[in-house]
Amino acid sequence: GAVVSQHPSRVICKSGTSVKIECRSLDFQATTMFWYRQFPKKSLMLMATSNEGSKATYEQGVEKDKFLINHASLTLSTLTVTSAHPEDSSFYICSARDWTGGDGELFFGEGSRLTVL
Amino acid sequence: GQQVMQIPQYQHVQEGEDFTTYCNSSTTLSNIQWYKQRPGGHPVFLIQLVKSGEVKKQKRLTFQFGEAKKNSSLHITATQTTDVGTYFCAGPSGNEKLTFGTGTRLTIIP
Numbered sequence: 289g290a291v292v293s294q295h296p297s298r299v300i301c302k303s304g305t306s307v308k309i310e311c312r313s314l315d316f317q318a319t320t321m322f323w324y325r326q327f328p329k330k331s332l333m334l335m336a337t338s339n340e341g342s343k344a345t346y347e348q349g350v351e352k353d354k355f356l357i358n359h360a361s362l363t364l365s366t367l368t369v370t371s372a373h374p375e376d377s378s379f380y381i382c383s384a385r386d387w388t389g390g391d392g393e394l395f396f397g398e399g400s401r402l403t404v405l
Numbered sequence: 406g407q408q409v410m411q412i413p414q415y416q417h418v419q420e421g422e423d424f425t426t427y428c429n430s431s432t433t434l435s436n437i438q439w440y441k442q443r444p445g446g447h448p449v450f451l452i453q454l455v456k457s458g459e460v461k462k463q464k465r466l467t468f469q470f471g472e473a474k475k476n477s478s479l480h481i482t483a484t485q486t487t488d489v490g491t492y493f494c495a496g497p498s499g500n501e502k503l504t505f506g507t508g509t510r511l512t513i514i515p
Contacts, residue, residue: 289450320501331493332448332505345500381447385501393438393450394495394503 290386294397309367309400311382317362318384326379338365372404409506424481426509428494437477443490
């Protein structure tokens with residue numbers, strides 16, 4: 289199956305700093321990538337849809353100025369958590385679809401666990 | 406907006422017992438997908454169902470899509486310790502997006 293790689297897997301930062309998370313599709317091109325957030329023992333909540341070459345589409349209630357998304361190429365999307373606060377601590381997961389065969393399922397990155405002190 | 410609920414939220418079973426999770430959508434779905442997330446891991450695609458009343462099997466796992474295409478179920482026969490994890494159903498919600506269900510966390514008692 290397709291491979292989506294996410295980096296870093298874990299990050300600890302101080303309150304007020306910014307953190308960038310990278311999501312790469314390794315063996316396919318993805319014009320669209322999805323960023324999810326998951327709290328402990330909870331479901332995946334879609335934050336935004338990252339669109340290659342254009343602005344991201346944010347879900348209702350997600351602050352676009354706080355969660356900056358850039359999709360500069362067909363294989364890379366980045367999520368930057370700006371001015372992070374402890375309540376931003378969470379598990380962030382990106383995903384993308386490989387439409388070349390299969391059911392159009394989502395392939396997920398390994399996830400990035402953010403801890404804001 | 407679209408809501409996808411799953412029951413039960415948690416299920417603890419003795420190894421060898423069967424397990425079932427039920428998924429209910431507030432809207433009719435064109436298809437439904439199932440994912441498994443192991444503890445500490447990321448979701449992994451299991452299967453997609455498209456047709457009304459469709460039943461698919463993967464070894465000990467049986468997936469069913471309801472006639473009205475608003476509900477689905479996943480049944481595991483004779484659970485094993487490798488089945489541990491959280492099972493999510495997910496339905497399309499426009500513009501290639503997926504709405505995930507609330508999930509069912511399965512733990513196995515050896």
